[in-house]
Amino acid sequence: MSVYKKDDPRHLRLSIESILNQSYANFRLLVGVDGSVGEELESELKVYEANDNVASFWFKENRGLTAVLNNLIEEGKKLNPLYIARMDADDISKSDRFEKQINYLEKHPDVDVLGGAIEEMEYDGRLNGKVIHYPLTHQQCFDFFSTRNPLAHPAVMFRASFFDKVSSYNALYKKNQDTELWFRAFKVGCRFANLEDIVLSFRVSKDMYRRRGGTKFALEVLRLRKEINKNLGYGVKAQLFAYAYYAMAVSPGWVKRFAYKTFR
Structure with a gap:
């Protein structure tokens, strides 16, 4: 802990x-x-x-x-x-x-x-x-x-x-x-x-939605997700999701809150 x-x-x-x-x-x-x-x-x-x-x-x-x-x-x-x-x-x-x-x-x-x-x-x-x-x-x-x-x-x-x-x-x-x-x-x-x-x-x-946002955080997630997809052999759907996650991470807090409650 x-x-x-x-x-x-x-x-x-x-x-x-x-x-x-x-x-x-x-x-x-x-x-x-x-x-x-x-x-x-x-x-x-x-x-x-x-x-x-x-x-x-x-x-x-x-x-x-x-x-x-x-x-x-x-x-x-x-x-x-x-x-x-x-x-x-x-x-x-x-x-x-x-x-x-x-x-x-x-x-x-x-x-x-x-x-x-x-x-x-x-x-x-x-x-x-x-x-x-x-x-x-x-x-x-x-x-x-x-x-x-x-x-x-x-x-x-x-x-x-x-x-x-x-x-x-x-x-x-x-x-x-x-x-x-x-x-x-x-x-x-x-x-x-x-x-x-x-x-x-x-x-x-x-501050959960703030911590899961911002350009720096979004770029880190996108780079990591692209590396994961490449190395583990995930397909087009995974790649599209990576970009969708990036878009959500740079979105306003209310968008992240809606997405989290709807899709998690």
Whole structure:
């Protein structure tokens, strides 16, 4: 879990508690603090440092999610884990998330990374009734990736060996690090899957549509999507979608909001 200055201390507390209250208890929560976070967030984090299941890493400089995740992967490897899970500082994991994901991975040793369905909640925590289901099998995930990410990034659990095959997140990608990671994982033959069950409540942040917009962001997505299409052999439909996504990313916020609610 990465934490930075714009995270809400109340949301952080709910996120951490959702991990500490998992029905599967044999885990360590690694929290990477991305630069200065202010007194309120710092006080909240300090409360959990006394918990044996929590380890915090305080980084002086704000470097972004990608850098912090890579640092946490390296720290996690020192513990020789079987699995590595992702979590965001404003989402809430279901209490049986780890148990269900580990049970699945134990029964399917060929799967390298596993996600699950997510339910959306508004910024204030109210569920908005939207549940997003992702493709269940590897082939379905591969086909789905021609236009969209086949996994909800904050809801995934990796087999630790995944990062032996794919190394780490690409430091060149600040906002599309998950898409780029899935691309390289497919290229080297990693196997994907999702649970049908809801494993996480995903908070729709106030600035989500702003963060998913702008010319710089749109160009990065377009370049990456074109590379994906070329290397993974996706066809004309995928190429058209890449340009459509670019157009949406440079559109006004109300257009992105409509498209997200209509097509996701």
